[in-house]
Amino acid sequence: MEQLTIVGKPVTRVDAEEKVTGEAVYGYDLVLPDMLYGKALFSPKPHARIKRINTEEAKQYPGVVAVITGKDAPWTHGESIKDKPFLAQDKVRYIGEPVAAVAAMDEDTAQAAVRLIEVEYEDLPAYFSPEEACKPGAIPIHENFASYRKFDFIVPGSMPNVCEHFKLRTGDVEKGFREADLVLEERYYVPVIQHAAIEPHSSHAQVDPESGRVTIWVANDAPFRALHEISEALGLSQEKIRFINPLQGGGFGSKGGLKVETIAVALAYHTKGKPVRVKFNREETFISTLTRHEAVIHIKSGVKQDGTLAARQMTLYWGAGAYAEKSPTVCIRGSLPAPGPYRIPHVRVDGYAAYTNKPVAGSFRGYGIPQGAWACEQHMDEIAKKLRMDPVELRLKNIFVDGDLAYWGEQLHSVGLKETLIKATQAIEWGKPPGFPASQLGGEEARRLKPNIKIGKGFACISKPTRTPTTSKAGVLVNSKGEITVLAGTVEIGQGCSTILSQVAAEELKVPLDKVRMAPLDTDMIPFDASTTSSRSTYHMGNAVRRAAIDAREKLMEMARPMLEAKNEELACSNGKVYLKDQPQMALPIGDVVRRKLGNDGIVRGDASYTYEIGKDLDLETGHSDHASAFYMYATQAAEVAVDEETGRVRILRMSAAHDVGKAINPLNCAAQIEGGLAMGIGSALHEEMVIDSQGKVRNPSFLDYHLVTSLDLPEMIPIIVECPEPEGPYGAKGLGEPGLAPTPAAIGNAVADAIGVRICDLPLNPERVYWAIQQKRAKGSSRWLTEVA
Amino acid sequence: MKIPVTLKVNGETYDLVIAPYRTLLDVLREELQLTGSKKGCDVGDCGACTVLLDGKPVNACLVLAATVQDSDILTIEGLAQNGKLHPLQEAFIKEGAVQCGFCIPGILMSLKALLDENPSPTGEEVKAAMAGNLCRCTGYSKMFKAVESATSGLGR
Ligand code: FES
């Protein structure tokens, strides 16, 4: 390969300066001329019929422009199942569901009018566990499920409230269990957590009364998908809808799909052309946007005495919440690799996404992988313990390597997993006695004085697929000053795509990075992109931008040929110039080429589209596909923890995270992504949980009660980049954003079990849970969520 | 009811007529269009709205604008001086401490207050100064490094 000049370098972010000066304008900051302010009324009931809504008083309130209910917005939407109304229709399905909305002169007025809306409800039985909701005889949360429009791949099956049943069938698990020397069965649970981006959710919308055109300003992570969904819901052609993306203050999956957007659009139909802004405050963001799927996971494995895995059966119940949103695909793509990155001859997986009367679960960084890993990787350590085997050795016996046929029928290549396992465990001195810096606990002396502190080590491995097949398109413009503008629909959600894509364009056009800018994201101007999700952007959009830049470069060279009087001579491009390969002094800056051919206002445009062509959907009966994912991301994280047996407090002493990224286009940004993922994973391991009570009410909808990690909570983090190149990826790159938090809780769980000798099967590992686990071990009792280590 | 209020922000004086219950954060963002101070919770939990009142960091969402008429208010928009970035800003860029950026204005203001008091803080002091500022993206560690680099002069 040619020498790379910008790709692979730890350049600083192109968007950092506007962010450190406060100039950056986010969705939550956006003010439109003449705009009105919207507020919603949310359901106080988890499941109830709406008997009556009285909006009269609210309508009379001075300053109110519109008061609407589901009757005024008779539309439903949903990504793969069209089950969700813009505003509740006839019934409500969770506490926090928008029921009515007001547009007014200012926010205080809108909120005051919302309080005047009266709703009468008739309670219905409600379900708060996915396992309960799909038991025979459960009453349906969606009575009309059968009549909803759905994607072809949706297989709900016959159980009540199940909106998707994913099946994987490989070999014969019963035979595998019979042939095994050890059979182990366990149950794990992962609670609801939230993305908790620091920017809350908001959306602005405007409907032009003459043309009927709908414009939506929102920091959505998939504007083209949102556009499609709105167009289907409203029955409007796509040309009549425009999404403009202001900057996003973090999303982690929560800012995909339609939530606050539908309220803004519904109101905008009643404001005579004035734009409406709907901003959720923090509490509203907690109860009425998206959450991460809770999961109940049953896992059973058969293993040979030497550690070879013979069979694995898993049943996963994914709590979808009240509406399907992305649950079907989370269920599919989370359940598929849940048995872990291992060679297993006999595998059976059943994943059920079940409606419950909880807030809607959606995509969340990791897309189902963290839940599966929490079960699988702790289960692996339990197996190792039973076999008296080193957990690393057990993994090495079974982990995916190049050329393996994965249990879903795909031959794997570019597998960097083993290297991540070795490097991550080495970084915490696996196999050696506690290697924490003595200062952390006050040295050996202090430890002897603190017999209640127990040290342990653990790790976890994952593989993660990406959404496949999908398409990214890009345009690259070159003007007569030699400046480059990249048109790409990838959303800058903080992950650094604007820097990565700028690097790619700069690399191919051989210009310095500061000559490249990203065009603002507006669906009227920017070519199609599937979504900024699934860690797909560096690979898919990276390929598209790279090809578009090459297209532009080739056009420039063709234009330069007569200018350089080159007939058959070979041309080349570097340092922002086109030149004759054999006579480098015969050179023209690319801007001059544009100007001489097209004038001062001329622009040369390169275009490209990238799709992973051989990507195939999974077979609905077996879950098999020989190209299920454009690429796979592999990672191992390892933790060393100190557990205080008197208080149950877990302190992480150090933590390594080794990620196979294929090729680090920007190593600085890769390290930043890994550290950020790790921090989020640590929060989800130790304290994050949306506490939803037996009535379906979120008890902790604030940052005071829902704990994010702070600057005081984090251990030494050791990010490790492994590069096992993906031939089809740009410069060999895969993806990275999502896996950062996927193995984290399981790695910590394994370290805690190593420290205290008890396996805790439920997250989070908060002091209370850990304390009682220790007490239970001492008393030799047992309870639902604890399995004593033999 | 509205009352006249005079605020001194980033060295400029603003005469306003506002409702007495309005917070400093809302007034900065909506009346003065200084949207660099962010609103992450509006109840004092996230620190995204941190500004300096006479050099002391406060959550602007917890302060009524009418009560701080005698103070010098510094917001993120006033951190760079005469077009030159503050060493903390430089260092945040250089060390890769910025991701989505939503927490960054608040964090920079907390750190500026720290460095003004204590130009060479220990790691623990830096962590403590930032403990009221939530960041969901970065895991903070590149921010710690950035402070180190700014205080050792490398960020300049
Ligand atoms: S907005 Fe003020 S502390 Fe969160």
Ligand code: FES
């Ligand atoms: S950079 Fe996103 S919240 Fe800190």
